[in-house]
Amino acid sequence: MLRSLHLDGVGPADQLNLELGERLNLLTGDNGLGKSFVLEVAWWALTGSWTERPVLPQQGREESARIAGAAEPGTLSGQFESKYDRVAQQWRDRFGRDRGLGLTSIPAGVVMPSWVRGLVPVLYIRTNGACSVWDPNRNSPWTGSAPYRSLSAPSLDPHPYLFEEKALWNGLEHDGRPVCNGLVQDWTTWQLEAAEAEEAHPFQLLRRVLDQLSHPEEKMKPGKPVRLYLDDVRKFPTVELPYGTIPVVHASAGMKRILSLSYLIAWSWSEHVQASRLIGWPPSDRIVVLMEEPETHLHPKWQRHIVPALLGVLSELSPSMRPQVMLTTHSPLVLASIEPHFKPAKDKLFVFELEDADVTVRELPWAKRGDAIGWLTSPVFGLEQARSIEAERAVEAAEAFMRGETGALPEGLRNEDDIHRELVRLLPDQDRFWPRWIVRREHAGS
Template sequence: MLGDLHLRGVGPTPHLDIEFAERLNVLTGDNGLGKSFLLDVAWWSLTGTWSGIPAWPRQDFKRRGIVWTVIGKTGKGARKKSEFDPHRQLWSWPSGRPSMPGLTVYARIDGSFSVWDPARNYWRRDAQSEPEAPHRPEAFHFSSTDLWEGLSYEGKVVCNGLIRDWVSWQLMDDGSPRSPFQLLLRVLEGLSPSKQEPLKPGRPTRISLEDVRDYPTIHLPYGYIPVVHASAAMRRILGLAYLLVWTWHEHVRASRLLGQRPDRRFVLLIDEVETHLHPQWQRRIVRALVEVIEGLAENTSVQTLLTTHSPLVLASLEPFFDEERDSLFLFELKEQQVDLRQLPWVKQGDANDWLTSQVFRLEQPRSLEAERAVEAAEAFMRGESKALPEGLSTQEEIHAELQRLLPEQDPFWPRWIVAREKGGRRGSLQSGRRAR
């Protein structure tokens, strides 16, 4: 698992330092400040491979390095350091036997995945020291198509893909608790949007004359449909559920062939966990992911690094967040420089209050037009007439705009109505004095 990460002269900021919590690490902040980039570097630090384009150092800094700590099976941290080699145009990898981070899965926003398995992907980098050692892939990198159709490496099939594996697991299932299909059933149940809408597989079916394969089906309120016809949100969840089960199942089989015990440590990196998900799903997804991974086997531990822009995801974590094992991090832009800091965990109560918290910093959890009208009304009530914007410079203009934009049950109405009545009474008294 990943203990910490320190970047110098690489990424959107001259220097970045982060110490990760042992269980849940939530990364939030505005777009373009480096959240996905941090996940990319974290993946590389754990596995020694890049999931896509390698991180590129900044040319305006002489110090360009990556330092990190990987916590191995014994619980001890191994400090690693890499510097960019300008002649070879790559990041050096530390010599010696690497520390084992555990099973590592990276779910990216475009539907692609990467998997690193200490049983299937670990090998000595010095081929001369072990010329007879088998050549294994550095990692398994799945495009969104590979995940469903299968993945090959140097002419050998390394993954059958969701369509074939799901059907094969289902047809060969013997009902044992540790069979891949029974694991898949439990993971699907755990990741379902609600108890009223469980993700339940149906009988496989063919979908065309040209394709003789049987396709998995999934139950929806209006019937069973092939998984390839499911919504974008459901396909992402189905793909993630399949990959988690596939990763664990293949790791167990590979460990058996190698004569060693399976590694029960799991690292999950997931970018924008709320992508495509309805709010009721956003309220469940993070806790569900942690719990289904822990449920793959006894004594399984999971470290999660995730990014989110969703106030509802953060609100959903309030009963689950443990300050001893979890951390919340915020990326901010300060004086044209990116700053990353750990925030103290403070319960906000609901998604609206998260929107106006220091994480998102919205003035009002409303439309821009409604925010402008409410702020003008508040300035009017404070007697700050000079601060009123054009078109909202009188009580009548403000009231008309509030009527246009705010619903009848909006909590701002009582304050505004009381202020209008007081203003009306003051106006009546002043008119009476002038008349006398």
Template sequence: MLKELHLKSVGPASQFDIEFANRLNIFTGDNGLGKSFLLDVAWWVMTGNWVDQPAYPQTNTDELPKIISKINSKNWQILFPEINVEGSFNFYEQKWQRTLSLRDLSKNIVIFVRVDGGFSLFDPARQRDLAYNFDPDTLWNGLKLKGKVVCNGLIDDWVKWQNQPLKTPFELLSLVIKKLAPRPDEWIEVGEPKRVSVEDVRDIPTINLPYGNIPIIQASAGMKRILGLAYLFVWAWYEHQKASEIRKQEPMNQIVLLIDEVESHLHPRWQRVILPSILTVINQLDPNLKIQVLVTTHSPLVLASLEPIFDGDQDKLFLFELLGETVSLNEISWVKQGDTVGWLTSEIFGLKQARSQQAEMAIEAAEAWMRYDDMNNFPEYLRTQPQIHQELQKLLPGHDPFWPRWIVTAEKRSNAG
């Protein structure tokens, strides 16, 4: 598991220092402050691979750029300095070079669920120096490397598992898909494969939904993401067990899961259950598996969904902030907010009100008018009681809780005048 990560002169801030929780690490904050970047670095630290571009060091500083990590409980300290006599960053090659290899040290299966719809897998039992990177097409239709098939793909494996006498992986896939459904009345069950095209001779898996049976290739983007996630979990664990059997070694018992924007493509009903469901699903693979999750999110519903299960002894919440011209990353004390409105107006999201900007300004003008404040700080169309009232009528629903206070105060001032 990843214990610590220390970055100096790499990324959007001069320095990041993070001590990770053993189970769940949630990262939130505005766009562009480094959430995805942090997952990319964590992926490289754990696997020695970059998914796309490497993290480039800052060039406008005299500080020595570094990536320092501590992995597992053995307090390994792996130092990756840049611009030093060891030449760990090769400017000609434009890549980082390790001073210590993780080839024989890594004891973790690492899964990266990327925001672009792709997935990456690192399994030391299969390849100790290489990660498998899937885009949506290769995840569904298969991946080959150097002429060898490393993954048959979701469509072929699903049908093969469903038709083989030993249905263990298929039963596990069915269970995982069912667990990831948003709620009992929006269930997802596995259907029978069927041919759906004259151009594609394969039988295509299907799913049964409350409104009928559909081939998975015709599912929505959000549902495809969930089906891909379910398949990746089952496939990764199944193939890890097979590889461990061939190598005559015990399967590993640790999975590190990186998820960028876990709410991507998902309806609010799904956002409200996805992370707790994933934690449950990993336990379905093997009750002895230990999981560490690093997840980024912009969703107040995702945070609200964690209130029943958040454990301060094994979970942490982090916030990226822009303070002036400086990006900071700090652990935030976990405080239950009760609902999404509470989360939206908490320090995590920092909204004054969970409304449109126009409605927020109208209410601020109304409150200033009720306090007899100077109204010149507001736009000309929000400086008198009739103007404000007209704007509130346009923006607020009739049942809005602000109305009684506004109407009573306006009547009192009118009577007093």
């Protein structure tokens, strides 16, 4: 569980400092300012691995760049700091290879450090359908089921499960060995073998997660698996919807994202519980989820449902579960949906901004904005008005005219009649600006 991240000379910002909330962290701001970059660094800080290539220091900062931070006491060795090794083209190891543990294998007689048992499962969900899973009980160099380790020379590198969208649905292999069967096969297998009374069965967990993440008006319930294709002998899961039953592979893009997320949570947690039983450790009471733009592909009514539902799902994985969620968003509806659930003692809101060509990040004090328009015109999104560009221009011209600031009016809106015609063209009859404008015109005798 991350408590802070401090970046110097790496990423879009020269310096970035985040004191994170223990439960929910919302990262907002314009495109290209480093929100997803922070999630990538958070993944490394939690797992010791990168999903692709390591991030690079800014040019000219190779010697001074650093990634530092702190984790919850008892996990991840507390404080950490890493410098960039220009020769190795890597950041110094997150899990302590500089402590004399060797570069390629665990030496005979080395005892697993106690802090390894404090590491937590981490899920990272991307907007492109890819996702990553790291479970200390399966993926750390100290446990026997890490997917890529050699029994004769176990590697100290942590090896997470890295899924492209296709692999999450159809299965993931390494060296010819399956490490995940994928949504299609697991769902069907779980469904055919599960008994209604087996609450701990992965299929029962999948059903509960899917029920909670689905919108209340369009609940997705597992239907009967069906054979679909001549050249694919698998049976495919189906979902029952208010308008009928469809195969999961024919679902909409938004529903596929919910299906994928539901399966990812059910599979990851079920595998974690099984691995805990095999190695004799209790399951973790913490989990970290990193997620890019949960609103992707979702209708507005789903956008205002997904994050509260996700927090509920994670909290119910075990009676003592304490999830930490970090997510990026561009959706005012997502932020509006959090208002009844935001806990200032545990949650944080950050905005990434561009100030004179410098990227800055600041924590905003939480304040209710009431609705999507309130969020759009708040410091989070910074719009002057929640209108089209043309309508905003016309309303601003009308306001300037009413203040008597006629010298700054734009071309085509230099007099009252031109402004009025543009307002009539652009604004709906019920627009809240009309009473002000009409009263002004009546007083002026127009």
